[in-house]
Amino acid sequence: MVNRDGDVIPALAPDAIRIIPFGGVEEIGRNMTAIEFGSALGGDIIVVDIGFQFKDENTPGIDYILPNTKYLEERQDKVKAVIITHGHLDHIGGIPYIMPRIGNPTIYTRLLTSALIQKRQEEFPHVPKLDIHIVEKNSTVTIGSTKVKFFAVTHTIPDSMGVIIETPYGSIVHTAT
Numbered sequence: 001m002v003n004r005d006g007d008v009i010p011a012l013a014p015d016a017i018r019i020i021p022f023g024g025v026e027e028i029g030r031n032m033t034a035i036e037f038g039s040a041l042g043g044d045i046i047v048v049d050i051g052f053q054f055k056d057e058n059t060p061g062i063d064y065i066l067p068n069t070k071y072l073e074e075r076q077d078k079v080k081a082v083i084i085t086h087g088h089l090d091h092i093g094g095i096p097y098i099m100p101r102i103g104n105p106t107i108y109t110r111l112l113t114s115a116l117i118q119k120r121q122e123e124f125p126h127v128p129k130l131d132i133h134i135v136e137k138n139s140t141v142t143i144g145s146t147k148v149k150f151f152a153v154t155h156t157i158p159d160s161m162g163v164i165i166e167t168p169y170g171s172i173v174h175t176a177t
Contacts (some may be wrong), residue, residue: 029053
């Protein structure tokens with residue numbers, strides 16, 4: 001990814017939805033996606049997963065790679081929630097680094113994933129305490145003006161879940177694997 005000065009992201013139309021993958025697309029790691037709603041749809045941002053990418057032979061001296069969250073940092077007042085789909089580090093590893101930058105919004109996740117996140121947070125006593133809400137498969141929550149449903153998925157770690165975000169234009173389904 002090349003960062004060029006002068007790059008401009010177009011304004012989001014009031015009735016539009018923007019889906020922004022910050023990582024995890026065609027790569028293993030840095031799993032993070034934001035769903036942003038235009039002002040006519042509530043103007044909220046919901047983030048799915050906050051992972052990091054592991055080092056490899058092409059990144060000597062690097063321990064891990066975080067997603068570039070500048071876009072969210074500039075809009076942290078709009079970030080209403082983070083949904084964590086499962087407890088693998090490529091989905092939760094960035095939480096202690098990124099949550100304070102994006103306003104420390106409420107986290108929605110399953111019980112096992114919550115325990116893994118809280119255990120990892122013990123290594124970062126200087127960051128703000130997390131507000132974690134436990135959800136179950138087949139449950140629904142309302143975040144801002146948006147309904148979000150959860151469903152179980154089969155993965156290599158227990159308590160993994162997918163997410164259905166209901167919009168006026170149809171549902172956004174994130175399978176999280």
